[in-house]
Amino acid sequence: MSREVFQAAGAGGGARGAILSALPSTRFARRLWPSGALAWGFTVTVLALLVLLPLAAIIVESRGAGLQGFTRSLTDPVCVAALRLSFGGALLSAAVNSVMGLVVAWALVRCSFRGRGFLDSAVDLPFALPTSVAGVTLAELFGPQGWIGGAGARLAETLGVPALASVKLQLSYTVGGVLIAMTFVSLPFVVRSVQPVLHALETDVEEAARLLGASPLRVFRHVVLPSLKPALLAGFALSFSRSLGEFGSVVIISGNMPMRTLTGPVLVFQKVEQYDPAGAASIAIVMLAASLVTLVAVAAIQSKAVRRG
Amino acid sequence: MVWVAVTWLVLVLALPLASVFAGAFSQGVRAFAEALARPEVLHAAWLTIVAVLVALVVNTAFGLAAGWTVARTNLPGRGLIRVLVDVPVAVPPVIAGLMILLLYGRGGWFEPLLERMGVDVVFALPAILIATTFVTLPFVAKEVISVLEESGRDEEEAALMLGASRVQCFLHVVLPNLRWALFYGLVLTAARALGEFGAVAVVSGNLIGQTQTLPLYIERAYANYETVAAFSAAVPLTLVAVLTLVLRGALIRRRVRADAVVNAVPAVDDQTIHTQGGMSWT
Numbered sequence: 001m002s003r004e005v006f007q008a009a010g011a012g013g014g015a016r017g018a019i020l021s022a023l024p025s026t027r028f029a030r031r032l033w034p035s036g037a038l039a040w041g042f043t044v045t046v047l048a049l050l051v052l053l054p055l056a057a058i059i060v061e062s063r064g065a066g067l068q069g070f071t072r073s074l075t076d077p078v079c080v081a082a083l084r085l086s087f088g089g090a091l092l093s094a095a096v097n098s099v100m101g102l103v104v105a106w107a108l109v110r111c112s113f114r115g116r117g118f119l120d121s122a123v124d125l126p127f128a129l130p131t132s133v134a135g136v137t138l139a140e141l142f143g144p145q146g147w148i149g150g151a152g153a154r155l156a157e158t159l160g161v162p163a164l165a166s167v168k169l170q171l172s173y174t175v176g177g178v179l180i181a182m183t184f185v186s187l188p189f190v191v192r193s194v195q196p197v198l199h200a201l202e203t204d205v206e207e208a209a210r211l212l213g214a215s216p217l218r219v220f221r222h223v224v225l226p227s228l229k230p231a232l233l234a235g236f237a238l239s240f241s242r243s244l245g246e247f248g249s250v251v252i253i254s255g256n257m258p259m260r261t262l263t264g265p266v267l268v269f270q271k272v273e274q275y276d277p278a279g280a281a282s283i284a285i286v287m288l289a290a291s292l293v294t295l296v297a298v299a300a301i302q303s304k305a306v307r308r309g
Numbered sequence: 310m311v312w313v314a315v316t317w318l319v320l321v322l323a324l325p326l327a328s329v330f331a332g333a334f335s336q337g338v339r340a341f342a343e344a345l346a347r348p349e350v351l352h353a354a355w356l357t358i359v360a361v362l363v364a365l366v367v368n369t370a371f372g373l374a375a376g377w378t379v380a381r382t383n384l385p386g387r388g389l390i391r392v393l394v395d396v397p398v399a400v401p402p403v404i405a406g407l408m409i410l411l412l413y414g415r416g417g418w419f420e421p422l423l424e425r426m427g428v429d430v431v432f433a434l435p436a437i438l439i440a441t442t443f444v445t446l447p448f449v450a451k452e453v454i455s456v457l458e459e460s461g462r463d464e465e466e467a468a469l470m471l472g473a474s475r476v477q478c479f480l481h482v483v484l485p486n487l488r489w490a491l492f493y494g495l496v497l498t499a500a501r502a503l504g505e506f507g508a509v510a511v512v513s514g515n516l517i518g519q520t521q522t523l524p525l526y527i528e529r530a531y532a533n534y535e536t537v538a539a540f541s542a543a544v545p546l547t548l549v550a551v552l553t554l555v556l557r558g559a560l561i562r563r564r565v566r567a568d569a570v571v572n573a574v575p576a577v578d579d580q581t582i583h584t585q586g587g588m589s590w591t
Contacts, residue, residue, distance in 0.1 A: 035475060036382035039374040044386065046371050047393045050443055054408030055396070057418060061411050100317050107314035119315065121558040125322050128550035130504025132524040133543040136531045137325040140332055140540075147328065184321060245401025248506035252528055265403040265507065272407055272511055281411065284404045295399045 058288065062281035073282040078258045079267060083286065085178065086264035090243035093182035097239045098232060101190025108191070109198045126187045131248025138181055139253040142171040173255030178263060181250045182243035189242065190235030197231040230305035234298045241294040244287060329547045332540030344541035349518050353526040354545070357503060359434070360441040360522065364502040365495055367442050372449030372494055373487075380457035391454070397446045405443050406511025409436055414512075432514030437522065440508035445501050449494030456490040457483075493560050500553040504546060 062070060073079060107113075108120050126134065142149040152167030171177045201224070209219045247265040254261040256270075264287050271280035333341050344350070375394060379387050397405065412418050413430040423430055430436050464486070468478045506524045513520040515529065523542055531539035 035479075036377065036384060039377040040382060040384045040386075042374040043371065043378045043390055046367075046374075046446075047390060050439070050446060051393050051396050053418075054405075054412060054443070057411040058404070058408050100314075103310060104314045104318060107311045111311045113311050113315075117558075119318055121554050122318065122322055124554055124557065125326065125550065128500050128553045129325075130506065130524045130527075130543075130546050130550070132506045132528045133329065133504070133546050133550075134325065136527055136539050136543060137328045137332070139531070140536065141324060141328050147324065184325070187321060241399065245404070247401065247403045247510070248524070248528070252531060265401050268403050268407060269507075269511060272403075272410060275415075277407070277411060277414075277416070280407055284401075284407050287401060288399075288404050291399045291401060292396075295395075 058281050058284060061277060062285040064281070065278040069278060070282045073279040074286065078262065079283055081259045082262045082264050082267040083283070085175065085262070086244055086287070087290070089175070089178050089182050089263070090240045093179055093186060093243045094236045094239040096179075096183050097186055097190050098236045101187070101235060101239075102194055102228070102232065105191045105194040105198055109195060123188050123191050126185050131185060131246070132252065134184055135181065135249035135252030138184060138249060139172045139177070142169065142177055142180060142253070144170050144172075146170075146172070172253055173257075173261065175261055177253040177255075178250055178261055181253045182246055185246050185249055186239040186242040189238040190232065193231045193235035193238065194228055197228055201227055230301050234301045234305075237294045237298045237301070241291045241298075244294075245291055326547065326551075329540055329543050332536060333544045335540075336537050340537050341541045341544070344538045345545075347538070349521065350523075350526060350538075350542055352518050353521050353523045353542070356434075356437070356521070357523040360437055360505075360509075361499050361502040363438045364441045364445045364498055368445055368449040368498045369491065369495065371446065372453045372491065375450040376453030376457045376487075379454050381462070394447050394450045394454075397443055400443075402444060402505065402507025403511055406440055406508040409439055409443070409508070409512050413439075431512055432516070432520060434520070436512035437509055437520060440512050441502045441505050444505050444508050445498040448497040448501065449491065452490040452494035453487060456487055460486050489560060489563065493557070496553055496556050496560070500550065503549055 065073070074083075104123065108116060108123075140146050144150055144153075149170040149172060151169055153165050155167075156162050156165035171180055206219050206223050209223050210216075214222070245265055246263075247269065250263050251266050251269070254263065254266070256262050256266050262270075264283060268280045268284050268287070271277075271283065333344075375390060378384060379390055400408075410417065410431060413423065413436060414420070415431075417431075419430075428435070430439070464482050465478055468482045469475075473481070504524055505522075506528070509522055510525055510528075513522065513525065515521050515525050517526075517529070521529070523546060527539050527542050527546075530542065
């Protein structure tokens with residue numbers, strides 16, 4: 001389609017080009033002006049219709065029930081519990097992913113082992129896998145019959161140790177299941193933001209510290225960690241934002257019990273199904289603001305790191 | 310350290326992947342094939358493919374237009390375009406769906422207009438297409454913008470000065486340079502469009518055999534205790550996801566090799582390939 005746009009733009013030009021002066025930039029800009037205007041018009045139209053207008057709609061509609069309605073939907077105990085679970089769960093899963101992501105990035109960059117390239121590609125699986133597929137596999141894995149959820153009972157039977165049956169790994173339809181889903185879908189962020197920084201990091205300072213007698217832990221804390229901090233923070237924030245908004249996998253694994261395993265996005269979905277758009281928009285605007293603020297913070301962290309770097 | 314990392318990744322990645330296939334084939338190959346041949350599965354698959362194709366076409370056009378506007382013109386609003394292109398990433402899928410409902414749904418801003426035109430948007434195909442396009446909007450545009458900015462205007466100016474027409478310049482200079490970025494952006498678009506759940510779940514109405522896409526079918530089947538049906542439908546989506554990862558790896562290798570040739574870097578070790586691709590998902 002856009003090829004036609006450009007062709008249409010070019011069609012009016014005639015047998016041009018022969019009389020070009022040697023003033024490339026301005027001449028160039030002028031020559032490409034019609035196609036530029038068309039591209040601009042198309043871009044602005046799409047963005048206005050698909051991004052700006054919807055953003056405006058959600059802001060206006062969240063105020064539809066007035067300030068009173070807005071605070072009433074947000075102070076409803078079910079909503080408070082859902083938001084607490086979403087924010088708390090997202091913080092926790094981002095923390096887990098920060099620690100494990102750092103370990104994985106370290107192994108992928110600093111250690112050499114067979115299958116490293118394969119593992120490196122595999123890290124992105126949670127991004128590529130549809131969230132509902134992630135949801136059903138995780139719910140099944142941690143369900144009562146699942147490989148992990150049913151492991152305690154199965155071990156108790158095969159080993160003849162009844163005590164093992166009380167090992168609680170059945171996390172589907174519990175808060176634990178929500179955390180697992182959030183951790184899974186946001187797994188790659190920290191790895192992918194730390195990896196390039198770690199790769200660019202010279203090892204000479206670390207070696208110097210080691211030669212001067214610092215313990216490996218001390219080298220890590222005082223030499224490596226400070227350089228990784230911006231990347232780690234950015235990865236944490238991206239991970240948090242993704243977990244906060246996650247719906248597909250969470251709605252399947254959590255069981256969606258109000259006050260217990262119901263998350264913010266699932267509550268928004270339920271409000272929509274109950275024809276309460278103003279209530280849905282009130283909760284949505286809070287989550288959207290948190291998500292946008294987080295991503296703006298990431299952009300700030302990254303541009304600061306680039307300027308310093 | 311390696312063992313901790315490998316164990317963690319195997320635990321969180323390989324187990325779910327394996328359990329998709331274990332679940333799908335738990336009642337044998339026959340049950341798997343029968344589950345896939347159900348009319349509602351075939352309809353859901355068809356609907357999903359339509360949504361993916363539309364997302365690919367719109368994103369190609371939008372990505373090229375946005376890239377050209379930001380990197381090759383000095384028209385106003387370029388900074389804002391750059392920011393707005395990134396916004397869909399920050400919007401949780403359910404909220405994206407809600408936004409579409411507020412515009413096109415019952416009591417929505419466009420409802421009177423749509424009613425007069427007699428067009429159904431919400432709980433019909435158009436809403437599914439709008440939702441899918443919204444969530445995939447950044448992928449191609451970001452790739453095209455970054456490549457156009459990196460490559461500069463020299464080649465294009467040379468072509469024009471040598472007498473090429475604008476169309477020739479676009480077809481023979483701009484497009485070939487953009488080829489791989491465009492392809493990579495489209496791979497990400499297809500992967501995301503294929504699996505989109507939250508936004509589509511809100512706007513489609515999830516009507517079996519009508520507005521139910523494959524990811525929605527999987528959720529519904531699993532909720533109805535049809536485990537084999539859910540996992541069988543998940544198999545094709547999982548295979549595409551794995552294919553996406555393979556393609557992504559190949560494209561990153563290609564880009565690093567191309568950089569190495571241009572910069573006359575003597576040798577590219579495995580490490581550079583995996584960490585300097587410079588391609589992002591988000």
